[in-house]
Amino acid sequence: MRSRRTEPLRMAADRLTDLPGLPVAIDWSPDGSRIAVALGEGAVAVVDVEAATTAILSGHPPGATSVAWSPRDPYLIATGGLDGAVRTWSADRGAPVNALLMSDTDWVQRVAWRPDGLMLAAIAGTALMVLEDGEARHRFDDHGSTLTDLSWHPRGQAIAVSHYGGITTWSPRHPDGAPRRFAWKGSSLRLAWSPDGRYVATGDQDSTVHFWIMKNGKDLQMWGYPRKVQELSWDSVGRHLATGGGPDAIVWDCGGTGPAGTEPTVFEVDGTPLTVLAFAPVGRILATATDGGTLALWDTADATGDGQIVDLSGAATAMAWSPDGSRVAVGDATGGVTVARVDR
Amino acid sequence: MTDDRVPVTVLTGFLGSGKTTLLNRILTEEHGKRIAVIENEFGEIGVDNDLVVNADEEIFEMNNGCICCTVRGDLIRILSTLMRRREKFDHILIETTGLADPGPVAQTFFMDDELAERLRLDGIVTVVDAKHVWQHVDDAPEVAEQVAFADVILMNKIDLVDPADVDRLEGLLGTMNAVATLHRTTHGDVDIDALLAIGGFSLEHALEVNPAFLQPTYPFEWAGAFDSDGDDLVIDLDAGPDGTIDLLALSVSDASSASLDALLGVATPIFTDDPVAVASGGVMVPGHTARLEVGEQGASIAVHASGPIALFTQHGPDEFSMRFRRGISSAVPTAVREFAPDHEHDESVTSVGLTLPGDLDEERLQQWLGGLLQEKGVDIFRSKGVLSLKGQPERYVFQGVHMLMDGTFGKPWGDEERRSTMVFIGRDLDRGDLERGFAACRA
Numbered sequence: 001m002r003s004r005r006t007e008p009l010r011m012a013a014d015r016l017t018d019l020p021g022l023p024v025a026i027d028w029s030p031d032g033s034r035i036a037v038a039l040g041e042g043a044v045a046v047v048d049v050e051a052a053t054t055a056i057l058s059g060h061p062p063g064a065t066s067v068a069w070s071p072r073d074p075y076l077i078a079t080g081g082l083d084g085a086v087r088t089w090s091a092d093r094g095a096p097v098n099a100l101l102m103s104d105t106d107w108v109q110r111v112a113w114r115p116d117g118l119m120l121a122a123i124a125g126t127a128l129m130v131l132e133d134g135e136a137r138h139r140f141d142d143h144g145s146t147l148t149d150l151s152w153h154p155r156g157q158a159i160a161v162s163h164y165g166g167i168t169t170w171s172p173r174h175p176d177g178a179p180r181r182f183a184w185k186g187s188s189l190r191l192a193w194s195p196d197g198r199y200v201a202t203g204d205q206d207s208t209v210h211f212w213i214m215k216n217g218k219d220l221q222m223w224g225y226p227r228k229v230q231e232l233s234w235d236s237v238g239r240h241l242a243t244g245g246g247p248d249a250i251v252w253d254c255g256g257t258g259p260a261g262t263e264p265t266v267f268e269v270d271g272t273p274l275t276v277l278a279f280a281p282v283g284r285i286l287a288t289a290t291d292g293g294t295l296a297l298w299d300t301a302d303a304t305g306d307g308q309i310v311d312l313s314g315a316a317t318a319m320a321w322s323p324d325g326s327r328v329a330v331g332d333a334t335g336g337v338t339v340a341r342v343d344r
Numbered sequence: 345m346t347d348d349r350v351p352v353t354v355l356t357g358f359l360g361s362g363k364t365t366l367l368n369r370i371l372t373e374e375h376g377k378r379i380a381v382i383e384n385e386f387g388e389i390g391v392d393n394d395l396v397v398n399a400d401e402e403i404f405e406m407n408n409g410c411i412c413c414t415v416r417g418d419l420i421r422i423l424s425t426l427m428r429r430r431e432k433f434d435h436i437l438i439e440t441t442g443l444a445d446p447g448p449v450a451q452t453f454f455m456d457d458e459l460a461e462r463l464r465l466d467g468i469v470t471v472v473d474a475k476h477v478w479q480h481v482d483d484a485p486e487v488a489e490q491v492a493f494a495d496v497i498l499m500n501k502i503d504l505v506d507p508a509d510v511d512r513l514e515g516l517l518g519t520m521n522a523v524a525t526l527h528r529t530t531h532g533d534v535d536i537d538a539l540l541a542i543g544g545f546s547l548e549h550a551l552e553v554n555p556a557f558l559q560p561t562y563p564f565e566w567a568g569a570f571d572s573d574g575d576d577l578v579i580d581l582d583a584g585p586d587g588t589i590d591l592l593a594l595s596v597s598d599a600s601s602a603s604l605d606a607l608l609g610v611a612t613p614i615f616t617d618d619p620v621a622v623a624s625g626g627v628m629v630p631g632h633t634a635r636l637e638v639g640e641q642g643a644s645i646a647v648h649a650s651g652p653i654a655l656f657t658q659h660g661p662d663e664f665s666m667r668f669r670r671g672i673s674s675a676v677p678t679a680v681r682e683f684a685p686d687h688e689h690d691e692s693v694t695s696v697g698l699t700l701p702g703d704l705d706e707e708r709l710q711q712w713l714g715g716l717l718q719e720k721g722v723d724i725f726r727s728k729g730v731l732s733l734k735g736q737p738e739r740y741v742f743q744g745v746h747m748l749m750d751g752t753f754g755k756p757w758g759d760e761e762r763r764s765t766m767v768f769i770g771r772d773l774d775r776g777d778l779e780r781g782f783a784a785c786r787a
Contacts, residue, residue, distance in 0.1 A: 022430040040429035062395050063429065082397075082425075105398045107425075125400075145402060146421065164404055164417055187404045187417055205420070205456075206406050227457050317428065335430055 011297070011308040013340035016052050016329075019045045023331025026320040027069040027077075034091065035320065035329050036077045037337060038064035044079050046091050049327070049339060055094045060085060066110045072117030080108030086122045088134060098134035103127065110149055114156040119172060121159050123147040128161050130172045138175040143168055151193040151200065154238075160200050162188035167200060167212060182212050184219065189230050196238035199254060203229030209243050209252075211259060220260050222252065227273060233286075235279040240300065242286050244274035249288045251300055265303055270294040276319035276330070285342055287328045289316030295330050295340060310340050349464040350427070352436045353540055354449055356490040357471030358480050359442035362500040366471060366532030366539075367439055373536050377434040380426050382419065384441040395433075397422055401441065403448055406455070413747075415452040420459060427462045435540060436463070443486045446493035447725065450745045453545075467542030470494035470524075471532065474505045474513055481516070488693040491517055492725040492769045493745075494524045495544030503530045521769050522695035523728065547741045547752050562608065563615045564592070564656040568668075568677030569599035575670040576627075576646040577653065583640050584664035590619050591645065592633045592656040599652040601679035608681075611656050638664060693725075696773045698766045703734040703787040712781045713749075720770070721747035729766035732757065734787035 021039030028035050037045040042061035047054045060081020069091075070076035076097065077089045084103040089096055102108055106125030113120050120131040126147060128140040145164035152159055153169075160169045166184040171177055188202040188210070200212045207225040209232075212218075222243075231244025241252045241259075249267040252259040272292030279286050279300075289295040293314050296307040314333035321328050329339050357363040371379060371394055380395045404417040419438065426433065440449060446468055453465040470490045473480075480487040491497060497517055502510050514526055525542075527534045570577055581589065592615050596603040619635035620628075624643035628634040630653060636645050642664075647653060657666070660682065668675040709731070717724065724746060731740040742751030766782060 022428055024428050041431070063425070065425065107397075146400070146418065148421070164402060185405070205404060205415075205417070333430065 009306055009308050011310055011340060011343070013295070013310040013338050014052075015313065016049065016337045016339055017045075017047055017054050019043075019047075019054070019331075019335045019337065020056065021335060022333055023318040023335070023337060024063075024065060025067045026318045026329050026331055026337070027067050028320055028322045028329070029069050029091065030071055030074050030323055032322040032324055032326070035337070036067045036069055036079075036091070037318070037331060038067040038079055038081070039335075040064070042081065044077070044089065046077070046094065047337060049329075055091075057089050057094060057096075060087065060108075063107070065108060068111050068113050068120075070117045071113055071115060078111045078113065078120050078122075080111040080122055080124075082107040084108060084124060086111055086120070086129070086131065088120075100131065100134070100136060102129055102136075106146070109147060112150055112152055114152050115154060116156055119156070121150055121152065121172075123150050123161060126163075128159065128170065130159070130175075138172055140170050140175075140179065142179070148188060149190045151191050153193055154195045154197050160191055160193055162191040162202055164188075167191055167202060169200075169214075180217070182217060182219065184210065189228060190232050192232045192234055192241070194234050194238035194241070194254070195236060198238065199241075201232055201234070201241050201243075203232050203243065203245060207245060209241075209245070211241075211252075211254070213258075220258065222259070222264075225250075231274055231277045233278045235284055235286075235300075236282055240279070240284070242277050242279060242288075242300075244277055244288075247271050247273055247290070249274060249277055249286065249298070251286070265300065267296070267298050267300075267307065269296050269307070269309075275316045278319050278321055278328070280321050280325040280328070280342070281323060282325040285325070287319060287321070287330075287340075289319060289330050291315045293332060295328075295338065297328070297340065297342065310338065312336065312338055347464060349462055350432055350434070350436060351466040351540070352423075352438060352453070352463050353466050353542075354446065354468045355437060355439045355471070356444065356446055356468060356493070357442065357498075358473065358477070358484070358487055358490075360476070361442070361471040361473040362498075362529075362532050363439060363442075363471050366498070366500075367437065369532055370437065370536060370539065374435070374540070378431065379435045379437060380433045381437045381439065382422055383439040384444065395426070397426070401444060413451065413455060414448045415455045416448045419449065419452050420456050423459055423463060443484070444490075445486065446490055447746055450493065450545075451748060454745065454748045454750065465545045466540065467495035467544035468493050469496045469498065469539050469542075471498045471500050472513075472517070474499045474502045474510055474528075477513065488520065488771075489725065491520050491524075492693050492771075494521055495542045496539060497521065497524045497526050498529050498532060498534060499526060500529045500532055502528050520693045520695065522697060523726075523767055523769065545743060545750075547743060547750065547754065562612055562683045564590075564611070564658055565683050566657045566660045567604055567608075567611070567654060567681045567683075569596065569601070569604050569654050569679040570652060570668070570675055570677055571599045572649070572651045572653075573670050573675070576648055577655070577675055578644055578646045578669050579655075580642065580644045580667045580669065581636070581638050581664040582642040584638055584659065586659070587639070588635050588637055589664060590615065590633055590635050590658040591628060593628060593630045593647045593649060593653045594656070595630045595649055596652050596654045599654075599678040601681070603652075604654050604679050604681055607654050611654070615656060692771050693769070694773055694775075695767060695769045696775050696778050698768075698778060698782045699763060700782060700786060701761070701763045703732050703762060704764050704785045705787040706733045706736075709733070709785040712785050716778075716781065717744070717747045717749070720773075723772055724768050724770040726769045727767065729764070730754070731764040731766070732762035 021041035025038040044057040044059035063082035066080040103124040130138040164187040187205040190203040209222040211220040225245035229245030277288040293312040295310040312332040318331035402417040406413040619633040622634040738753040
C-alpha cells in the first residue's frame with residue numbers, strides 16, 4: 001500500500017462568499033458560470049463565480065438537502081429538502097418554477113436529473129419518484145426501508161437506490177416491470193453507478209464498501225475502513241473509485257478483472273476524517289477535503305506526486321467540479337465557498 | 345476541556361403516561377432555546393422556532409450479527425442531517441414510542457463515530473403512569489426495559505393514586521433501577537434542569553455512584569428481636585393484602601440489633617426455601633419458614649422457642665395489623681429493622697450493586713467482565729462503576745450499555761480509602777454469581 005503525507009504545496013484559491021447557512025450540496029450550471037448551493041438552514045444560493053454575486057432563493061425551510069442543476073436547461077435548478085417537497089427554480093429570474101409535495105412526513109433526501117435532463121428522480125422516505133415536465137410520472141415504494149441515496153445509470157435507462165438491506169434498481173421506461181434487488185444484510189448509505197455502467201458502488205454504515213457487478217448481481221466487499229463510508233466518486237471512465245470512510249482517500253482500480261484482491265492507492269491529507277471527495281469530470285485529478293478544513297488536489301495517475309492543498313475556513317461540507325473540470329467548488333461549515341483552479 | 349457537543353435527551357414512557365404533556369412543557373419553558381424534537385408518535389407538539397421531525401423506528405443490525413450492536417438507523421440519518429447547519433441546536437429531544445426498546449437508541453450514540461463526535465447523550469427520562477404502570481410492568485416487557493434504562497424516572501399522575509401506593513411504586517421502581525433519580529409528579533411538573541442536564545452517560549457522573557442502594561434486597565420486609573419471657577411468642581394478624589404470609593424465627597443469643605444484623609445473611613437463604621404451610625392457631629419452630637394462612641377472620645401463630653428469637657416477616661406488621669403477645673400481655677420487640685420491599689412483579693428486572701474494599705487485579709477483572717458481558721450482555725441493560733485497580737493512582741470509571749463499554753481514569757484516590765463499586769441493571773441477574781465473580785477479581 002502506498003501512503004504519502006502531502007508536502008504543504010499550497011495553491012491559489014478564491015474564497016468567494018459568505019452564505020447565510022451551511023452548504024450541504026453544490027452543483028454547477030452547465031456553462032460553468034454559476035453554482036447553486038443548498039444550505040442546511042433551508043435557503044438555496046445561486047452564486048455567479050466570476051462576478052462573486054449571490055442571489056438567494058427561499059428554498060426549503062427548515063432545511064435544504066440536495067441541489068441539481070439541469071444538464072439541458074442553463075437556467076433550471078432542482079432542489080429537495082426537509083419540507084418534503086421537490087422544487088424547481090429559474091436561476092435567471094431567481095423565482096420558483098414548480099413545487100411538488102412528495103411527502104407530509106418524510107423529507108426529500110436527494111434529487112438527481114437523468115443525464116439527458118429529461119427526467120428528474122427524487123427520494124423521500126421509502127419512495128422513489130420520477131418527474132417529467134414538473135409532474136410526477138412514476139412512484140416506486142416497495143423498498144421496506146428508508147432510501148438513503150439514488151444514482152442514475154450513466155445512459156439513463158435505470159435508477160439505483162440504496163437502503164437498509166442493499167440496493168434496488170428500477171427502470172422508468174418499464175415502470176410496471178419488476179425491480180432488480182441486490183440484497184445484503186447491512187445498511188448502504190451512498191451509492192454511485194460507474195460511468196461504464198458495470199458497477200454500482202455503495203458506502204455502508206458498517207464501515208465497508210461494496211461493488212455490485214450489475215451483469216451477474218454478485219458483489220465484492222471491501223472492509224477495514226475506520227468509519228462508515230459516506231464518500232464515493234468514480235473517475236470519468238469508471239476505472240477508479242475513490243472512497244472516504246476515514247482520514248485517507250482510498251482509490252480502487254476496477255480495471256482488468258476488477259478490484260478483488262488488489263491493493264488500493266491511499267492519499268492522506270491532514271489526519272482528520274474526509275468529508276467530501278470527487279474525481280474531476282475529465283482526467284484523473286481527485287479533489288478531497290476534510291473535517292479539519294483542508295482541500296487537496298491529487299493527480300492519481302502519478303502515485304508518487306504530492307498533492308496541492310488549500311486551507312478552508314472550516315470543516316468541508318460539500319464539493320462539486322465545474323463541468324469542464326477546470327475548477328472545484330468546496331463549501332465549508334462557516335458558510336464559505338472556495339473555488340480552486342486546476343493548473344494544467 | 346469543555347464539551348461543546350449538542351446534548352440529547354431521550355424521553356420514553358408508555359402511551360398515556362404523560363410524555364407529550366411533559367414534552368410540551370419543556371418546549372414552552374425553554375422557548376428561548378433552539379430545540380429539535382424527533383418524535384415517533386403523533387402528538388400535538390411544537391412551539392415556534394422548534395423543529396419537529398417525525399421518525400419511523402428502523403432498527404439496523406450490524407453485519408457482525410451481534411444483537412447488542414443494533415442501532416436506530418432512522419436516528420442516525422435524522423441526527424446527522426440536523427447537525428448540518430451553522431447554528432447548532434441547543435438541545436435535541438427524542439421521544440420514543442411506548443413500545444420502543446431504549447437499547448438501540450442508546451447504542452446509536454456509541455456505535456456511530458460521526459454522531460458520537462457531535463452529540464452527547466445526556467440522559468434517558470422515563471415517564472410512568474403511577475396508576476396504570478402496575479399492569480404494564482406485568483404485561484409489557486418494554487415498560488420494565490424503559491425503567492431499567494432510565495437515568496430519571498417520573499412517577500406521573502400521582503394525584504390519581506393513593507399515597508401509600510405511590511410509596512409502593514417507588515419501592516418497586518427502586519429495586520428495578522437503583523441508580524435512577526425518582527420524581528413524583530402530577531403533570532410532569534419537575535424542574536427542567538432535572539430532565540435536561542442529567543449527565544447520565546458522562547464518565548464524570550459515574551463517579552457519583554451512590555453506595556446507599558448497595559445494600560442487598562431481602563425477601564422479607566421486617567425483622568424484630570424479642571427477649572425470652574416464659575410463654576411462647578404469639579403473633580395475631582388481621583386479614584391483609586394477601587391470603588398468606590411467610591414467617592421465619594431464628595434463635596439468637598441476645599435480642600439486640602447487632603444480633604439481628606448478623607443474622608440477615610443467614611435468614612435470607614432459609615426464607616427463600618420452600619415454606620411449610622401452617623394453619624391459623626398452629627405453631628412454628630425456629631429455623632423453618634412457615635407460610636401462615638390468613639383468612640377473613642385473621643390468624644394467629646405461636647413460636648415455640650426457649651430463648652430470645654429474631655422474627656422475619658414477609659410483609660411489614662402494619663399490612664396485617666400484626667400484634668405480638670406472650671400469654672395475655674403484649675410483647676414489644678427490643679430491636680426492629682425494616683427493608684425495602686422486594687416485589688414479586690419485578691423479579692426479572694433488578695439492580696445489583698457490588699462493593700469491595702481494596703484493589704482489583706486488572707487482568708482478572710477484564711477477563712471476568714469481558715466474559716460476563718459476552719454471556720449476559722443481552723440481559724444487562726446498563727452498568728456503571730468506579731474501580732480501584734492495583735497500581736493505579738486514579739479511579740477507573742466506566743459505564744456501559746449492553747456489551748458496549750466506555751471507561752477512563754478519573755480523579756486520583758489521594759488519601760481516600762480505596763474501594764471498588766459496580767452496578768448492574770438487568771434482567772434475571774444472579775446476585776450471588778455476580779458477587780462471587782467480582783470478589784474473585786480482588787488483587
